[in-house]
Amino acid sequence: MSPELRIILVLALLAVATAAGLLWKTKTGRSKQVSGGEVIDLAEIAAVKDGKPVTRFGKRVTFLQFSSEFCTQCRQTARLFDELEQVHSDVLHIEVDITNRLDLASKFNILQTPTTLVLDSKGRVTSRIGGAVKAQTIQNELGSFEI
Amino acid sequence: MSESKKSPAGIDPRGPRFGAAITSVLLLVTVFLALDAATLPAAFALLIAITALFLWGAIFGPAKHPYGFIFKKLVRPALKAPTELEDPRAPQFAQGVGFFVAAVGLVLYAVGIEDGLVYAAAAAFVAAFLNAVFAFCLGCQIYIGLKRVGVIRSA
Numbered sequence: 001m002s003p004e005l006r007i008i009l010v011l012a013l014l015a016v017a018t019a020a021g022l023l024w025k026t027k028t029g030r031s032k033q034v035s036g037g038e039v040i041d042l043a044e045i046a047a048v049k050d051g052k053p054v055t056r057f058g059k060r061v062t063f064l065q066f067s068s069e070f071c072t073q074c075r076q077t078a079r080l081f082d083e084l085e086q087v088h089s090d091v092l093h094i095e096v097d098i099t100n101r102l103d104l105a106s107k108f109n110i111l112q113t114p115t116t117l118v119l120d121s122k123g124r125v126t127s128r129i130g131g132a133v134k135a136q137t138i139q140n141e142l143g144s145f146e147i
Numbered sequence: 148m149s150e151s152k153k154s155p156a157g158i159d160p161r162g163p164r165f166g167a168a169i170t171s172v173l174l175l176v177t178v179f180l181a182l183d184a185a186t187l188p189a190a191f192a193l194l195i196a197i198t199a200l201f202l203w204g205a206i207f208g209p210a211k212h213p214y215g216f217i218f219k220k221l222v223r224p225a226l227k228a229p230t231e232l233e234d235p236r237a238p239q240f241a242q243g244v245g246f247f248v249a250a251v252g253l254v255l256y257a258v259g260i261e262d263g264l265v266y267a268a269a270a271a272f273v274a275a276f277l278n279a280v281f282a283f284c285l286g287c288q289i290y291i292g293l294k295r296v297g298v299i300r301s302a
Contacts, residue, residue: 006182010175017273021281070240070286072160072233079231102295111292131287 028131031118031141037125040064040117045104047094058092061145062119063138066110069099073132074114080133084142091142120145157232158210160282163241165222166204166214167279170245173197174272181265191256194268198249204242208235212242241278241285245271 040057045064047054063081067074074095081093098105098113108117116129118141126144129137174197180190204212252267277283293299 001183006179009182010179013178013269013272014175014276017276018280020273021277021283024277024283025281068287068291070234070237070290072237072284073287075234076231098291099294105291105295111295112288113291114287 029129029134029137030131031127031129031137033127034117034125037117040119040123040125042123045094045096046101047096049092049094054092054094057119057121057123058090059121060088060090061121061142062092062094062123063141064117064119065093065095066098066104066108066113066115066117067095068097068113071113077114077116077133080135080138084138088142155208155235158235158238159218159223159229160231160233161226161229162215162218162223163209163233163238164279164282165218166209166212166238167275169214170197170200171272171275171279174268174275177268178265178272181268187261187264190264190268191253194249194253194256194264197271198246198253201242201246201249205239205246209238209242210235237284237286240290241274244285244289245274248274 040062042054042057047064063084065074065077065081067078078093078095081095085091085093096104098110104110108115112130114132116133117125118127118129120126127141129141173193177190177193177197180186180193200213204214209215248267248271252264252271255261255263255267274283274285278285290299
């Protein structure tokens with residue numbers, strides 16, 4: 001194979017990888033509306049917060065974050081939600097590690113972590129955020145639950 | 148829930164990304180060499196070295212990796228303090244995936260399927276490049292999927 005052709009192929013590979021990266025960057029962390037979402041069963045997901053089982057939803061909105069082992073972005077996302085909780089007392093953040101809860105992973109069809117479900121005050125899923133959550137996305141979600 | 152597992156000390160997340168940048172350059176060179184029959188053996192030799200480095204990272208973790216040392220000695224002093232630390236097990240998992248993909252390429256080449264090497268190197272390149280440039284995290288993207296299809300069993 002000629003050196004020119006090899007260079008073109010290598011550059012093409014670089015271009016494909018860059019395009020894939022840009023596409024991933026725009027798609028990840030975006031919120032998708034869920035219509036007719038189910039009501040989350042807090043006992044089933046065994047949600048624990050500060051060492052205690054979670055028994056009620058946030059008064060305004062609950063962010064249910066599914067995390068796993070080996071997930072750097074789960075930590076970043078959890079920190080964003082923690083900061084949000086400090087500011088808004090009617091917001092609840094629950095983090096569930098699904099590393100050993102594959103039943104939950106398949107029930108909610110989770111392929112990547114973090115995956116965050118946005119729940120209304122009754123615990124019904126209203127939207128879903130795949131990937132690391134951006135601060136702006138949270139603010140938009142919060143805005144849609146304005147009381 | 149078994150969340151009592153202790154997380155190891157956090158590392159500067161830019162360290163593994165620095166390593167991924169070196170790895171992606173080496174893999175791109177491998178692809179270039181593998182595209183011509185005359186330089187294919189050189190590509191094979193280079194991929195052996197890259198595979199060994201992946202294995203090292205997968206076993207000992209990113210902090211004890213040669214690239215980790217280079218980062219600590221030469222790069223980090225020139226940077227500001229990191230805004231947050233990363234669990235080293237995430238990049239360690241990615242190194243394991245890299246090792247697997249690169250090793251498949253080596254095996255295919257060794258058994259006579261020489262085209263396998265360039266495809267494996269290209270696939271590993273894409274992952275390393277996405278990690279270096281876009282902070283793409285393999286552990287976040289594929290770990291749960293692999294577990295769900297049963298490729299990875301619970302330890």
